[in-house]
Amino acid sequence: MGFGIQTKNQTIHRRLIVLLSALMLILLAITPVWAADSSTSGSDKIIDGYGNTASIPQSVNTIVVIQGACNVPSLLCALGIGDKLIQGLCFKTPLQIKLQPDYAKIDPLQVQNGEANVEDLVKQNADIVFGWTNIKNGQAIRDAGVNLFIVNLDSFDEMVETIKSIAKITGTEKKGDELLQTLNETIQMIDSKVSTVSQDKKKKVLLLTKSDPITVMGADTFNRGLIEKAGGICVTDNMPGYFLETDMEQILKMDPDIILVSATGGNSYNDIMNSTAWDSVRAKKEGHIYQVPTGVFYWDKPGSENNLFLLWEANKFYPDLVSVDTLKSEAQKFYKKFFNYDLSDEDFNSMINPVKKAKTT
Numbered sequence: 272m273g274f275g276i277q278t279k280n281q282t283i284h285r286r287l288i289v290l291l292s293a294l295m296l297i298l299l300a301i302t303p304v305w306a307a308d309s310s311t312s313g314s315d316k317i318i319d320g321y322g323n324t325a326s327i328p329q330s331v332n333t334i335v336v337i338q339g340a341c342n343v344p345s346l347l348c349a350l351g352i353g354d355k356l357i358q359g360l361c362f363k364t365p366l367q368i369k370l371q372p373d374y375a376k377i378d379p380l381q382v383q384n385g386e387a388n389v390e391d392l393v394k395q396n397a398d399i400v401f402g403w404t405n406i407k408n409g410q411a412i413r414d415a416g417v418n419l420f421i422v423n424l425d426s427f428d429e430m431v432e433t434i435k436s437i438a439k440i441t442g443t444e445k446k447g448d449e450l451l452q453t454l455n456e457t458i459q460m461i462d463s464k465v466s467t468v469s470q471d472k473k474k475k476v477l478l479l480t481k482s483d484p485i486t487v488m489g490a491d492t493f494n495r496g497l498i499e500k501a502g503g504i505c506v507t508d509n510m511p512g513y514f515l516e517t518d519m520e521q522i523l524k525m526d527p528d529i530i531l532v533s534a535t536g537g538n539s540y541n542d543i544m545n546s547t548a549w550d551s552v553r554a555k556k557e558g559h560i561y562q563v564p565t566g567v568f569y570w571d572k573p574g575s576e577n578n579l580f581l582l583w584e585a586n587k588f589y590p591d592l593v594s595v596d597t598l599k600s601e602a603q604k605f606y607k608k609f610f611n612y613d614l615s616d617e618d619f620n621s622m623i624n625p626v627k628k629a630k631t632t
Contacts, residue, residue, distance in 0.1 A: 317436060320423025323409065328398040328418070331441045335359050335395050338382045339403030340422050344374065345568035346434060349450055349575035349609040350443040358395060362535075366618075367567045370610050382406065392417045399440055424573040425513075427496030433573075450575065450609065457578035457601070458500055461585045464592045465502030474588045476503040477527035477554070478571065480514060482539035482546075485522065489515040493573050501584035503529070519548055529587060530554040532562050534569035534625070561587055564622045567610065579605060583623065598623070 315327045331352070336343045336359030344360050345367065347353045353371040360377040368375050380387065385407035392400060393415050400419045402409065412419050420440060423429040431451060438447025476498045478488040488494045489512035495505040506525040507515065530552070532540040540562045549555045563571040563580070570580035579602050585593040599619050606614040 317420070317440060319421045319436065320429055320432065321404070321421050323413070323419070323421055325399070325420040325440070326418050327440050331355055331398045333357050333395070333397040334441070335380060335392065335397040335400045336361070337387045337392075337400065337402040337406060338379050339405040340401045341403075342424065342568060342572050342574040343401045343422065343437065345574040345576070346437055347441075348567055350438060350441060350446045352441055352443060355441070357397065359401075362568070364565050364567065364569075366565075366622075370567060370612055387412060389415050389417070401437070424493055425491060427493050427500070430493050430573040430577075446609075453605065453608075454578045454581075457581055461501060461581055461593065465585060465589055468502055468589065468592075474503045474528045475506045475525070476529045476531065476584075476588070477506050477522075477525060478531045478533065479539060479543075480533040480536055482532075482536070482542040484516050485518060486514050486516050488533075489513055494571060497571075497577065497581055497584065501581050501588055503584065503588050522549075522552060526553045528553055528557070529559045529561070531571065531584070531587070532560065533571050534563040534565045535572070536562075559587070562625050564625055566606075566622055575609065576605075595623075 315329075316324050317327050318324055332355060334347065334352075334355045335357060338359070338361050340359075341361035344353065344356055347356055348367070348371050354373060356374070356377060358377060359380040360374055361379045363374060380391065382405060385405055387402065387406055387408065389408065389412055392412055398418065400412070400417055402412075402419055402421050404421060404423070404425075406412070406419075406421065409419060409421060420436065422433045422437070424433060431454075434447055434451060435444075438444045438450075478494050478498065480486045480488060487507055487510075489510045490505070490508050491511055492513055495508060498505045506527050530543070532543070540560065543549050543555065543560060554560050563569065564583060566576050566579065568574040568576060570576050570583065579598070582593060582598045582601055586595055586598050599616075602619055602622075603614045606612045
C-alpha cells in the first residue's frame, strides 16, 4: 500500500513538473515580444535628418520656428495645430492670415550670421523648436535645454520624412498620414495622365528664383523631384547645388521650353517679360513663362500644398492632359479637408494668376 501511495505522489509530482515546464516555455516565448514593445512604443526620442536627437513631448502646446524653416507654419496649419505657433513666422500670405488670424501677430525669429539667439529661445520655453540647416549654433541651443529639431528639405523624399517627423512630434500622425496620402494619390493621378508622353516630347523646365542676378534652382533640390514627377525634365539636373547664380549665355544653352518663376521671386517675372535679353529664349518666344502661385504658403517651397503645385506644373507642361478644371476641383477638396476652407472660384483664379506679391516680413 505504501508503494502505491508513493507512485501516486510521484505521478502528481511529474505532472506538476511538466505543467511548470510548459508554463516556463510559454513565458520564454512571449517575453521577447514584451521586451521589444517596451523598448520602442515608449520611446520619447526622435532623430532628425542630420543625426541629432530631439524629444517627443507628451503634449505640444507651444511651437517656435527659427528663420529658415519657413515651410513649417503652413504644415502646422494643415495638421490642425497652427494655433500652437508662438513665434517664427518668416512669411505671411493673405490666405494664411485669413485661415489663421493669429499669425498676423507672430514675428519671425531671426538668425544672425547663421546663429539663433539662444537666450530668446530659452525664454520662449517652447515644447518644440523647429530649425533649418542654416543654424550654426544648434548644439549650443540644445546644450541650453531647448528641444530642437532640424528639418531636412533637400529632396522630395527627405521632405516626406520631415512631414512624418513633424506629425509624430506634434501628435498629429493621423493627419500627417492623410496629407501624405493625398500627395501620393496626386502623384499617381498625374502619372496616369502624363506617362504616355515620350522622352523626346517631355518639356524642359527651368525654375528661376531671381532675375538679377539670374539665380536658378540646381539639381540638389526638392524642386527637381517635383518637376520630374509632373512629367518634365529639369534643365539643371547636371548642375549640382541649390541656389545657383548663372548668366544669359547659360540660359540660352539650356533653352528651356518652360520657365517657372518662384513665388518668392519678387519682380522677376515682370523683369523677364520686359527685358529684350530674354527674347531669344524659347520659353519666352512661345509664351511659356509662369509665376508660381501662392496659397497658404508658396507652392514651389516644401510645404503642405505640394500636391497642388504638382498639378499646376502638370497643367502648364501638358494642358491637354491635365486641365485647369482638375486643378480647381482638387484644390477645393484639399483646402476644405485640411483647412476647413471653402475655396471660391475667385480665390482660385487669384491664386493661379498672381498679380500681387505676398507680404514678406
